[in-house]
Amino acid sequence: MTIVYTVLPSAGQGLGCFSNAQIPAGTLILSETPLFNVHEPRTNAAVLNAFSALPVHDQEYYLTLYAQKATARDAKVIDIFNSNAWQTGSRTSICPLAARFNHSCVPNASFAWNSRLSKITVHAIVAIPANTEINLSYERPYQIGRERRKKLSAYGFVCACVACGIDAEASDVRRARMVVLDARIRSQRRQLWRSPMPKPELELVRLLKEEGIVGEALGLAYHDAAAGWRKHGRLDLAARYAVRELEVCIICFGLDSPAVDTSRAFLLELKELLARNVHLVVDGA
Numbered sequence: 319m320t321i322v323y324t325v326l327p328s329a330g331q332g333l334g335c336f337s338n339a340q341i342p343a344g345t346l347i348l349s350e351t352p353l354f355n356v357h358e359p360r361t362n363a364a365v366l367n368a369f370s371a372l373p374v375h376d377q378e379y380y381l382t383l384y385a386q387k388a389t390a391r392d393a394k395v396i397d398i399f400n401s402n403a404w405q406t407g408s409r410t411s412i413c414p415l416a417a418r419f420n421h422s423c424v425p426n427a428s429f430a431w432n433s434r435l436s437k438i439t440v441h442a443i444v445a446i447p448a449n450t451e452i453n454l455s456y457e458r459p460y461q462i463g464r465e466r467r468k469k470l471s472a473y474g475f476v477c478a479c480v481a482c483g484i485d486a487e488a489s490d491v492r493r494a495r496m497v498v499l500d501a502r503i504r505s506q507r508r509q510l511w512r513s514p515m516p517k518p519e520l521e522l523v524r525l526l527k528e529e530g531i532v533g534e535a536l537g538l539a540y541h542d543a544a545a546g547w548r549k550h551g552r553l554d555l556a557a558r559y560a561v562r563e564l565e566v567c568i569i570c571f572g573l574d575s576p577a578v579d580t581s582r583a584f585l586l587e588l589k590e591l592l593a594r595n596v597h598l599v600v601d602g603a
């Protein structure tokens with residue numbers, strides 16, 4: 319794999335990962351096998367046991383990762399785990415290379431667990447200019463700034479990204495609305511359809527784009543929009559949104575990801591229905 323970034327000091331953020339040259343959207347920036355992992359829900363004892371089972375040189379490597387406080391060894395092992403671990407399926411894992419990426423609420427790269435490869439991946443989700451910090455999001459996007467700050471305080475920092483800084487007011491309006499729309503989309507699944515179009519789904523797509531969130535959340539929103547159009551009997555538009563979902567999935571997860579297979583199967587199902595000229599019975603019609 320070509321090395322496309324360098325770990326360098328990042329102002330006020332410890333170390334961070336910076337692009338060596340322009341990185342096109344969809345580029346695989348990193349794939350890495352976890353050093354170790356623990357099952358969730360985890361205990362401190364489980365983390366300490368997993369750490370103790372590592373060869374000495376891996377323990378030394380682990381202890382070079384960022385820790386919030388300089389403390390005695392067991393406490394430091396836990397501190398490092400809490401500050402650097404990522405969710406990988408039903409486990410939480412330490413990936414020392416991925417652990418160097420700092421957070422942004424509007425990230426330019428996407429972290430994923432590829433269960434087929436048993437590796438984590440990091441993909442560029444926009445074109446990243448040269449000498450630019452590559453950021454991942456440690457948090458779910460559908461939260462206003464106050465909620466994100468509370469969660470991120472566990473990592474010992476206050477985020478100063480565009481959504482937390484210069485654009486905070488407008489961002490909070492958008493994200494508060496996203497929370498409402500997301501809840502509405504989930505609950506509407508059991509309701510009758512009165513609108514001629516999947517309005518909440520389409521508004522969510524628009525808001526995510528306005529907010530600059532173009533990763534996994536946008537892919538899921540496209541999926542919901544496709545499913546919404548299918549419920550409204552518009553297979554042509556459903557297929558159009560499913561194509562967008564697949565494009566985002568490939569960018570975020572890579573062609574070898576099972577998530578891409580699932581997304582492609584959804585699109586094919588819609589295309590087959592379209593080809594057979596199936597007329598769907600619209601709920602409530």
Ligand SMILES: C[S@@+](CC[C@H](N)C(=O)[O-])C[C@H]1O[C@@H](n2cnc3c(N)ncnc32)[C@H](O)[C@@H]1O
Nearest residue numbers: 331332333384401402417418419420421473475
């Ligand atoms: C997973 S590590 C990231 C790499 C770390 N900066 C290092 O030096 O190894 C997480 C820690 O990085 C710092 N960090 C991450 N994102 C940050 C941000 N947006 N602003 C300030 N500090 C951040 C915090 O100290 C956080 O606990």
